[in-house]
Amino acid sequence: MKPTIRDVAKMAEVSISTVSRVMNAPESVVESKRVRVLEAIEKLQYQPNSFARGLIYKKSFTLGLLIPDIENFYYTGIIRGMQDACIKLGYSLMICNTDRDKNRLLSYIDAFHEKQVDGIVFASDVMFPEYYEKLVRCRIPFVLLSTHSDEYEVPSVEVDDEEAAYDAVKFLIELGHRDIGMIGFNHENSISGPPRYQGFIRALNEAGLEHNVEKIRCATHRFEHAYHAAHELFTDYPEITAVFCVADEFAMGVISYLKDRSILVPGQVSVVGFDNLRIANMFIPKLTTVAQPMYDMGYRAAEKLHELVTTGTVRVLREKMEHKLIVRESTRQR
């Protein structure tokens, strides 16, 4: 059987209280006994039972992460950052992939509740009232990542989507493009959809290019959808010479479509993506894109959640992270 504190105590010939003290307040026990206990711990490969501990502390030292789609490359960076932060903070991390399924998400919240995770970071999804209410009923603190809530006061960390989109489109305009399209997210079930669209519009208006305002098609996260959306976009507006995509995966879809139509990128059409996934730098052509600091965002979200969990509140509610336009090979002067 797994050795318990009792076994250690017996071997070291002290009481279990002393063993406990050696682990939690070593300076309070005299050296001779301390070394005996330490030796016993080592010899028995003793590891305190986290169930017993959890029972007392009412804490699991575990954080939960809820992501919509693990196959989306966006989240791998987030995960790394969050995991590193967890290591630093002495927490474990539990990752759950909802596959964009409402019921699944709800049941993961139950699982988190049962496992008594100390807090949850909720990534990218819309914070529906159902989710919110369940979370507060379960008394689980949570922060939002790459999303936010207008209705509720929930801490969040994200980039400035409007500004980022604006920068991307402005870049295209400065390159001399006058006919610009966009592949966006559906507005109903996405948080970043509307602001990125706003940014697109603002850049257009500012440059007097309002005639492009309609040149937008929506896709739902996947390459194939973006390919299809590109087909629609270019069928309706063959004059387009540049397209702003709200995700790198969309940019790849668009470029693949253009490739199949034998339209050169960036020769005839420029394409800019969003996120700066690792593949953005591997694709042919390498993607010009607006980078989100995924790693830092994951890291920051974990820190913020920790702040919330330990202090009960958070110094800055909505945290904006820096985005940055990265110019590579998928765009060109017109």
Added chain:
Amino acid sequence: MKPTIRDVAKMAEVSISTVSRVMNAPESVVESKRVRVLEAIEKLQYQPNSFARGLIYKKSFTLGLLIPDIENFYYTGIIRGMQDACIKLGYSLMICNTDRDKNRLLSYIDAFHEKQVDGIVFASDVMFPEYYEKLVRCRIPFVLLSTHSDEYEVPSVEVDDEEAAYDAVKFLIELGHRDIGMIGFNHENSISGPPRYQGFIRALNEAGLEHNVEKIRCATHRFEHAYHAAHELFTDYPEITAVFCVADEFAMGVISYLKDRSILVPGQVSVVGFDNLRIANMFIPKLTTVAQPMYDMGYRAAEKLHELVTTGTVRVLREKMEHKLIVRESTRQR
């Protein structure tokens, strides 16, 4: 505070034993009390404390997954499969990304031990004696995924790497290629490196193409390394018209290198990858590759681990999964 079984008992005016029974053996309590208890549970949003439970059952109903590199697209499929299996089996999943760091891996094992996960699936890494011994010392059951051990008797699930590599190279030969190179894994710290190399050699020998045996360069998992390795390979052997890559990411690296050298793929050189990652179908050109059933492998690994955890043993020790060559656009008849 979080309601306990006591609060429920009080509200329903029964003993805590009765409450426990309605949750674990409902038929053993008379209907009138049962409904009272159920109502109280509902009203209080009661959720049993998993620490107390774990203390009794000595089980956490959690499985651990150890992966070397979450940024490698290979693992996302694994994770999905394993998570789905966990849901089916009533387990939670804890994913840890070691970043190929030995110490980190060791400390994750400690974390798993402390959290008392019921079992671990250990993916892709070499099972060093240090790992093995630690795992058995901690008495944590584990299975190997996409790796195996020659020294120890450990359950594993993986594809037949030798055969899969053989199939890929044979395909290239059948296409008429006579000068074939390979981008492989380093043999020291990879399990699939040697068998894939063997497969390459066997296909070559069988076709009387032994003169290619030296045309191999190694890379360590990343695109950039593969790019560099391709540079070396083509500098030394400019006659090569086909290259077998042991990872899709390597194939992308090679193709990018050839692109920069203005060598057409598949026009002048054919490239085949390995894994069939989601991007294999998004890249330009779409990759010909030998597919691994990542989802199924993750799923199967979880099932196998569950079998091991519950029965103490496993019916088939080393499980081979089916691979399959998928022909797309990166290869062509010579």
Added chain:
DNA sequence: AATCGCCTTGAAAAGGTTTTCTTGAAAAGG
């Protein structure tokens, strides 16, 4: 009518740790 047995229920122990309370001993102060 009495006994047996079954069903339902409550009391209590067990599981492993932390922490408070208590006690005994040693150090410090007069």
Added chain:
DNA sequence: CCTTTTCAAGAAAACCTTTTCAAGGCGATT
């Protein structure tokens, strides 16, 4: 040398659940 203070360390309670054991009540059987 005696009293007070400080310190180390053990005993026991608490955390929340499950499960065993015991008991009470009731119907059925003889």
